[in-house]
Structures are given as structure tokens and as C-alpha cells.
Amino acid sequence: MMFKKLIPPKQWQPVVAALIGAIVGLAIYTAYNARVGSYLSDDPTTCVNCHVMTPEFESWKHSSHREVATCNDCHVPHTSVFAKYGFKAKDGLYHSYVYTTRSEPQVIRMHEAGQEVVQANCIRCHGDQVTDAKTVAMVPDNYKHRTDRQCWECHRETPHGRVKSLSSVGLGIEQLPVQYNKKLIVPEWLKDALSK
Amino acid sequence: MSSKLKNWLLFIATCLVVILLAMLGSNITERKSESQFAYQPQVKITEFEPRNEVWGENFPRQYQSFMKTKEMNFSTMLNGNQEKDILEDSPELVVLWAGYGFSKDYNAPRGHGYAIKDIRETLRTGGPTGPGTGPMPSTCWTCKSPDVPRLMNEIGISEFYAGKWADKGAEIVNPIGCADCHDNKTMALKISRPALIEAFESMGKDINDASHQEMRSLVCAQCHVEYYFNKKEPKKGVPYLTFPWANGMTVEGAEKYYDDMNFSDWTHSMSKTPMLKAQHPGYETYQQGIHAKRGVSCADCHMPYKTEGGQKFTDHHIQSPLANPANSCQVCHRQEEKELIENVYSNQRKVKERTKRLEKILVRTHVEAKKAWDLGATEAQMKPILMDIRHAQWRWDYAVASHGGSFHAPVEISRIVTTATDKAQEARIKLARLLADLGYDKEVPYPAIETKAKAQKYIGLDMPKLEKEKKTFEKNIIPKWLEQAKAREAKYPTESVSSK
Numbered sequence: 001m002m003f004k005k006l007i008p009p010k011q012w013q014p015v016v017a018a019l020i021g022a023i024v025g026l027a028i029y030t031a032y033n034a035r036v037g038s039y040l041s042d043d044p045t046t047c048v049n050c051h052v053m054t055p056e057f058e059s060w061k062h063s064s065h066r067e068v069a070t071c072n073d074c075h076v077p078h079t080s081v082f083a084k085y086g087f088k089a090k091d092g093l094y095h096s097y098v099y100t101t102r103s104e105p106q107v108i109r110m111h112e113a114g115q116e117v118v119q120a121n122c123i124r125c126h127g128d129q130v131t132d133a134k135t136v137a138m139v140p141d142n143y144k145h146r147t148d149r150q151c152w153e154c155h156r157e158t159p160h161g162r163v164k165s166l167s168s169v170g171l172g173i174e175q176l177p178v179q180y181n182k183k184l185i186v187p188e189w190l191k192d193a194l195s196k
Numbered sequence: 197m198s199s200k201l202k203n204w205l206l207f208i209a210t211c212l213v214v215i216l217l218a219m220l221g222s223n224i225t226e227r228k229s230e231s232q233f234a235y236q237p238q239v240k241i242t243e244f245e246p247r248n249e250v251w252g253e254n255f256p257r258q259y260q261s262f263m264k265t266k267e268m269n270f271s272t273m274l275n276g277n278q279e280k281d282i283l284e285d286s287p288e289l290v291v292l293w294a295g296y297g298f299s300k301d302y303n304a305p306r307g308h309g310y311a312i313k314d315i316r317e318t319l320r321t322g323g324p325t326g327p328g329t330g331p332m333p334s335t336c337w338t339c340k341s342p343d344v345p346r347l348m349n350e351i352g353i354s355e356f357y358a359g360k361w362a363d364k365g366a367e368i369v370n371p372i373g374c375a376d377c378h379d380n381k382t383m384a385l386k387i388s389r390p391a392l393i394e395a396f397e398s399m400g401k402d403i404n405d406a407s408h409q410e411m412r413s414l415v416c417a418q419c420h421v422e423y424y425f426n427k428k429e430p431k432k433g434v435p436y437l438t439f440p441w442a443n444g445m446t447v448e449g450a451e452k453y454y455d456d457m458n459f460s461d462w463t464h465s466m467s468k469t470p471m472l473k474a475q476h477p478g479y480e481t482y483q484q485g486i487h488a489k490r491g492v493s494c495a496d497c498h499m500p501y502k503t504e505g506g507q508k509f510t511d512h513h514i515q516s517p518l519a520n521p522a523n524s525c526q527v528c529h530r531q532e533e534k535e536l537i538e539n540v541y542s543n544q545r546k547v548k549e550r551t552k553r554l555e556k557i558l559v560r561t562h563v564e565a566k567k568a569w570d571l572g573a574t575e576a577q578m579k580p581i582l583m584d585i586r587h588a589q590w591r592w593d594y595a596v597a598s599h600g601g602s603f604h605a606p607v608e609i610s611r612i613v614t615t616a617t618d619k620a621q622e623a624r625i626k627l628a629r630l631l632a633d634l635g636y637d638k639e640v641p642y643p644a645i646e647t648k649a650k651a652q653k654y655i656g657l658d659m660p661k662l663e664k665e666k667k668t669f670e671k672n673i674i675p676k677w678l679e680q681a682k683a684r685e686a687k688y689p690t691e692s693v694s695s696k
Binding site: 019022023026027029030033034050051062099100184185186187189190193194196 | 353
């Protein structure tokens with residue numbers, strides 16, 4: 001009954017359809033422009049869609065972690081698929097709000113939820129190093145010290161380093177993640193010249 | 197509520213939705229374009245832009261550090277960034293290279309910024325008096341400048357290699373720089389010379405499979421390698437730049453490669469040996485060392501990352517890592533700077549001790565072979581001896597011409613020097629027997645070659661003439677080249693990127 005009420009009188013239907021089409025079209029365009037689809041992936045280049053993240057991306061890319069861990073390996077939970085995408089959605093909506101309203105701080109810090117996730121992820125991969133039976137037996141207070149601090153209280157340079165302000169990477173044109181584009185190794189002109 | 201009011205409200209709500217969506221859309225576009233200005237491009241860099249200063253406008257930090265390759269203020273135990281006269285240091289080399297350009301002039305290499313100046317000034321390129329003159333082929337320009345890929349694209353690869361060195365002097369004027377290693381749009385590392393691609397093919401590999409880390413060495417390997425000029429293929433008569441890698445990147449692999457095709461760079465003027473000149477197998481030698489095995493690239497040590505006011509970038513002041521151990525060595529090695537440098541020197545001293553000794557032995561082989569020829573030795577008698585001399589000197593040259601080889605792969609270089617000594621002594625034993633057969637059983641005296649001048653006189657070089665030719669060339673030809681180049685480059689479009 002309610003639904004029927006929403007249908008406009010016959011003579012208005014074409015106009016209303018056109019208007020709704022315009023709104024939906026505009027929404028699709030906005031989604032495309034914002035590369036909404038890329039947020040479903042684990043590709044680190046997605047995180048530099050928003051260039052505020054360039055210092056984090058650059059410092060990760062120059063770290064040893066780049067070979068083994070992407071942004072999502074550390075920054076979203078890996079307990080279940082629902083936890084992962086739920087967290088991504090929650091975090092992502094917050095980020096897009098901050099970014100759109102230009103309220104990003106000069107120095108970006110993780111919120112508590114994010115810190116818990118990263119800490120859990122450090123241990124997820126480095127579990128063997130932090131639960132070594134030998135050190136537990138040999139080092140007094142090992143268990144306590146292992147559990148009352150976060151990994152990066154000591155490992156401060158891992159993987160992003162200490163330079164975290166928005167201006168820390170200025171000339172880093174590498175925000176275009178070009179090294180993945182392997183075709184560039186031999187430029188087109190040289191390929192052509194060699195095939196002659 | 198009247199239906200009129202309802203319609204108005206609906207109209208306003210729709211307007212609001214559209215306005216908000218449009219604002220969001222425009223905001224996204226705006227914020228996307230912002231990232232373009234995280235780095236501020238001043239000019240549009242075209243695909244073949246050879247002028248480093250144009251790239252430098254967009255990348256001031258990289259450019260300014262690159263400009264420091266012109267500094268001449270640092271020396272290590274063996275090298276550094278100064279133009280050191282190696283022949284003065286070791287006059288033996290004059291005799292070893294008798295009949296070949298290197299006996300005229302051989303300096304320790306300076307920084308990339310001097311690439312063009314040094315090739316113009318060395319006596320090895322002689323004193324051309326115009327197009328088509330002079331001792332060297334056009335191929336000698338290949339590694340010197342980002343003008344090379346530009347010109348290769350314009351006229352073709354074989355056409356580039358064809359002709360004399362002097363033919364292209366007006367075209368090639370910018371020293372090694374940005375376009376040699378970087379893509380103009382993305383700044384990604386790229387290969388700009390054909391020889392490395394072809395060498396990979398000859399080994400059955402595809403260079404397109406190279407990782408980013410490998411590329412940080414491969415861009416260097418375009419030039420810092422052993423190479424030769426193939427005049428038979430792919431075009432007869434054209435000295436085509438080729439790497440002898442088909443049998444692998446070892447000293448023996450290349451030796452077999454050259455022996456199989458019966459190649460020689462020149463014939464020694466005293467011993468009549470068909471000789472091989474090792475160029476600078478830096479990349480191949482590095483491959484044999486521990487740093488390569490651990491995945492450390494050339495750039496990791498020679499172009500370490502540095503920061504300036506919180507900005508992190510690659511130091512384009514390409515130089516000996518010993519000038520900057522804090523950023524190169526100590527990133528991985530926690531020892532004291534002094535201790536690290538002493539470790540390098542200790543390896544180098546040990547290798548140097550053996551090569552110095554070997555050089556003297558090699559001089560003797562050439563002198564003794566000449567004596568045998570003078571006493572009427574036949575070609576058949578000399579053939580096995582000359583083969584030993586060829587292999588011995590090739591290995592010695594390979595060991596010493598790979599600058600930094602005694603650091604990059606000390607054990608491999610020691611092995612090469614040892615096998616070279618072995619071959620040289622083998623030649624001398626055969627020579628002793630032959631000389632005795634020819635009726636000469638005394639020691640062939642070691643020549644008086646205490647200085648470069650004495651050694652050059654001994655092998656019969658007319659140095660004053662060569663120097664005079666060079667002076668005339670520098671006075672008459674180079675200014676013309678510069679003028680032509682200036683006129684050409686003035687026509688290059690330099691489109692500035694306005695930020696309106």
C-alpha cells in the first residue's frame with residue numbers, strides 16, 4: 001500500500017524516471033571517480049588513492065615488510081572474513097569522512113581499535129619469536145614485558161619509520177606504483193628498433 | 197498536507213540530493229588532482245629529453261645530488277673520484293697494451309658528470325679532423341650520454357653504431373644522466389640500451405622478468421660490463437656493441453666465447469699475440485660476490501637512501517660507498533666505520549699484491565716472445581705460447597679492469613689472478629725451451645720502464661705527435677660540436693606545467 005503511494009501519477013512518470021536516472025547516474029559516476037571497487041581488494045596502492053597516506057605507503061614500500069606483508073595484512077583483522085570486511089567498512093567510512101571534510105591531522109595516529117588489530121597481526125606472523133620457550137624460561141619477567149607493551153614501542157622503525165607527518169614525502173612521485181608495471185622495462189621505441 | 201506543498205518539498209529534496217552528490221563528486225576530483233602537486237612538476241619531460249637540467253627542474257634533490265658526481269675531492273686506497281694517471285702509477289701497463297689505445301692514455305674513472313668531457317679529452321679517441329676521421333668507431337659513444345637513446349631512436353641502432361666516433365660528436369653532448377635509467381612519465385627504472393636486452397636473450401633469459409630490486413643493478417649493467425664490438429653480426433662491417441654472455445657471466449665463459457669465434461681486439465705489437473681487452477666487467481664480478489648473493493643491488497651501496505628535512509630520496513651522487521659508509525655499509529653492518537673500511541682495504545691490498553707481481557711477469561712474456569720472434573721462431577712454434585699469453589693477460593685485465601672487483605668478489609678475483617699467473621708462467625716455461633732451441637740460453641733482460649714516458653718510448657709511441665693532434669682537435673672541432681648542439685637543443689620544446 002505504501003509502495004503504491006510512491007508511484008507518481010501517469011503524466012509525471014517520465015519526468016520522475018529521468019530525475020531518478022540522473023541521481024543514480026551521478027551516484028555511479030561518483031563511485032567510479034572515487035575508485036570504490038578498489039576498496040574491496042588487498043592492493044596497497046588502494047591506500048594511496050587518498051594521498052594523505054603517501055608517507056605511510058612510501059615508508060612501507062622501502063621497508064623489508066613490502067615483500068611479505070601488505071597494508072591489510074597488518075591493519076585489518078584476520079580472524080574471519082566478516083571481521084575483515086566489517087572492520088574495513090567501519091574504518092573506511094570514518095577515513096572517507098575525515099578525508100572529505102579535510103579534518104585529517106598533520107600527524108596520523110592509530111586509534112585504539114586499530115592498535116589492537118596491528119598488535120594481533122604482529123603476533124599472528126611473529127608468534128614464534130615472541131613465545132619462544134627458551135627465553136620465557138631464561139629471561140625474568142619475559143611474559144610480563146611481552147604482554148604489557150606493544151611491539152612498536154621498541155620496534156619504532158618497523159615498518160614505517162618515525163617520520164610520519166603529512167609533509168614527510170614531498171617529491172615522492174612514486175605514489176604512482178610504477179614498478180608493478182613491468183612492460184616499462186624495455187621502452188616501446190627500443191622494442192620496435194630491436195625487432196627490425 | 198496539500199499535494200502542492202508535498203510536490204514542492206519533493207522537488208527541494210531532490211535538488212539537495214543532486215547538489216550534495218555533485219559536491220561530493222567535485223570534491224573527489226579536486227582531492228585527486230591535489231596529489232599531482234605533492235611533487236611540483238615545473239616542466240613536461242618528453243620521452244627522449246637528454247638534458248639532465250630539464251629533468252632537474254622537476255626533481256631538484258635528485259638532480260643536485262647527481263651534480264655532485266662532478267666533485268673530485270675523495271680518494272680511496274686504490275681509486276676515488278679523481279682523474280688519476282694509472283699508466284704513471286704502473287708503467288708496465290704501457291707494455292702490456294703495446295699496439296693498442298690504452299697504452300697512450302689511461303686514467304682512473306671520474307664521476308658520471310665527466311663522461312663526455314673525459315671521452316673527448318682522452319688520447320685514445322685521438323684527434324679527429326672531421327667526420328670519418330680518428331681511430332675510434334661511433335660505438336664508443338654508446339654509454340656516455342642520454343643523447344644516445346634519442347639518436348638511436350631517430351636513426352636506428354645499427355646506423356648509430358656505424359661510422360666514426362667523430363661523426364656524432366655534435367649529437368652527443370649531455371653526460372650520463374636521467375634518461376639513461378628512468379622513464380620520463382613514471383620515473384620507473386628502464387633499460388635504454390639494446391646490448392643488455394640482447395645479452396639476456398643470448399642467455400635464454402627475458403629482461404622483462406627482472407624485479408624492481410634487480411633493476412636497481414641492471415640499469416648499471418647496461419654499461420658496467422665486459423663487451424666487444426661485433427663487426428660480423430648483425431650487420432657486416434658495423435661494430436655492434438655486444439656482451440659475451442652466451443656461455444655465462446664468468447671469465448672462462450667469456451674467454452671461451454671469444455676463442456670460439458676467433459675474436460681479438462688487437463694484435464700485440466711486440467709478442468704478436470692476438471689479444472683480448474677486458475673492458476670493465478663490474479656487473480659480472482659483483483654477481484660472483486656475497487653482496488649479490490644476498491640480494492644487495494648496486495644502488496643500495498652506490499646510491500643509498502638519504503633524508504633532507506624529513507624528505508627521503510635516493511642519493512644520486514653515485515660514488516664509492518667508502519665515501520659514505522654511514523648510509524651504505526652501516527645500514528646493514530654494525531661495525532665501526534674505520535673497521536669496515538679497513539676490511540675492504542685488507543682484501544684489496546692482498547689482491548693488489550698479486551696483480552702487481554703478475555703485471556711484471558706478463559711484461560716478461562711479451563718481451564721474451566719478441567726475442568723469440570727476433571731469433572727466427574716460426575708461427576707453429578709460437579702458437580701455443582701466444583695462446584697462453586692471450587689467456588693470461590685476458591684474465592689479468594678482467595681482474596683489474598673490474599673497478600672495485602677486489603671488493604665485490606675478492607675470492608673470485610684472487611682465483612682469476614692465480615689462473616692468470618699460472619698461464620703466464622706456463623708461457624714462460626715454453627718460451628725458455630724455445631729460446632734455448634733457438635740458441636739463446638740467457639735471461640732476457642727486463643726493459644727499463646720505470647716511468648710512463650720511458651715505457652711509451654720503449655714500445656715506440658710518438659707521444660708529442662698524439663698530444664699535438666689532440667690539442668688541434670680540442671681547439672678546432674669541439675667548439676663546432678658545441679655550437680651545433682646548442683642550436684639543436686634550442687629547438688627542443690620545453691613545455692612548462694602551469695598550475696593556474
